[in-house]
Amino acid sequence: MTMDSPQKAAIAQAWARAWDDGDVDALDDLLAPGFTRRTQGSKTSLSADELKKEIRATREAFPDLVTTIDEIVLDGDRVAIFWTSTGTHQAELLGIPATRRKVVTYGSNLCTLSDGKLTDERVTWDPRHLLTALGISTVRHD
Amino acid sequence: MTDALSTPLTDEPDLDALKGFNRQFVTGVTVVTTMDDGRARGLAVNAYCSISFDPPLVMVCVQRTSSTWPALFAATHLGVNVLSNQQQAVVATFASKHPDKFSQVEWQPGPHGSPLIPGSAAMLEAEIRERFQAKTHTLFLCRVRHAQVADLAPMVYKAGRFFDGADLTELASATG
Numbered sequence: 001m002t003m004d005s006p007q008k009a010a011i012a013q014a015w016a017r018a019w020d021d022g023d024v025d026a027l028d029d030l031l032a033p034g035f036t037r038r039t040q041g042s043k044t045s046l047s048a049d050e051l052k053k054e055i056r057a058t059r060e061a062f063p064d065l066v067t068t069i070d071e072i073v074l075d076g077d078r079v080a081i082f083w084t085s086t087g088t089h090q091a092e093l094l095g096i097p098a099t100r101r102k103v104v105t106y107g108s109n110l111c112t113l114s115d116g117k118l119t120d121e122r123v124t125w126d127p128r129h130l131l132t133a134l135g136i137s138t139v140r141h142d
Numbered sequence: 143m144t145d146a147l148s149t150p151l152t153d154e155p156d157l158d159a160l161k162g163f164n165r166q167f168v169t170g171v172t173v174v175t176t177m178d179d180g181r182a183r184g185l186a187v188n189a190y191c192s193i194s195f196d197p198p199l200v201m202v203c204v205q206r207t208s209s210t211w212p213a214l215f216a217a218t219h220l221g222v223n224v225l226s227n228q229q230q231a232v233v234a235t236f237a238s239k240h241p242d243k244f245s246q247v248e249w250q251p252g253p254h255g256s257p258l259i260p261g262s263a264a265m266l267e268a269e270i271r272e273r274f275q276a277k278t279h280t281l282f283l284c285r286v287r288h289a290q291v292a293d294l295a296p297m298v299y300k301a302g303r304f305f306d307g308a309d310l311t312e313l314a315s316a317t318g
Contacts (some may be wrong), residue, residue: 030239032281092212095275096213096215096275097211097212097215097217098215098216100216135270135272136273136274136275137272137273137274138275139274139276
């Protein structure tokens with residue numbers, strides 16, 4: 001991916017530090033106060049602190065997690081981030097004990113920018129994709 | 143209709159009727175095993191089912207609370223030992239909460255390392271293919287890689303009790 005703008009470079013750097021190095025506070029420079037994150041299909045949204053917790057939990061489950069940003073598209077106050085994550089499942093996640101499997105999952109985030117910071121993001125990512133990669137399928141809820 | 147326990151006309155079955163249904167279903171007794179970082183683990187399971195011969199598929203159903211359950215996620219293979227009528231001590235060990243059941247039981251690794259228990263009526267080893275989460279239990283769908291049968295009668299499980307598979311009375315056949 002080409003980093004043809006400081007905005008893209010700032011996003012890529014904060015993501016690498018948070019998701020790959022576990023330095024979740026690096027997101028403080030990127031996220032606006034009151035930031036919210038909602039994953040498509042989920043009824044609840046996460047705050048910045050809750051997102052940090054989720055990153056920590058994900059990194060516990062996948063200690064060798066590497067997230068590649070495939071593309072960042074900027075359009076006015078909108079930014080879309082397309083990403084691919086790879087990691088080895090070493091601890092429980094989503095109720096699934098460690099499978100020791102190396103898996104790849106991918107998704108995209110559509111974010112709103114204000115003064116160079118993200119005020120909200122909408123994540124398109126299906127946890128079932130990850131579970132399927134781990135060899136897990138789940139009975140439907142009643 | 144003479145059934146003592148019938149299900150009322152709702153979408154939920156009467157729990158006693160469902161338990162009664164299961165007590166009427168006679169099965170063998172298996173010990174499902176796997177290796178967990180070099181340590182043998184296993185539990186008694188009667189929810190074994192053959193699926194097909196081509197490909198050779200079987201399934202076992204394991205409750206999440208079992209100490210063997212997490213190991214079956216990292217494992218590539220599991221063993222299924224069909225207990226014989228000589229293995230009352232084995233079933234007692236595997237039905238217990240003993241922290242190291244295999245310290246009480248002799249075993250040998252199968253071709254892919256899963257513990258197989260000599261004295262069983264039959265043993266197989268299978269590669270775990272799918273793990274289907276069904277709330278409190280997980281169904282492990284497996285492809286059989288190895289199977290062997292001993293000249294021993296199986297143990298029989300019915301309504302929480304164990305019976306001698308060598309002492310079954312055959313129903314008279316239509317021609318007999």
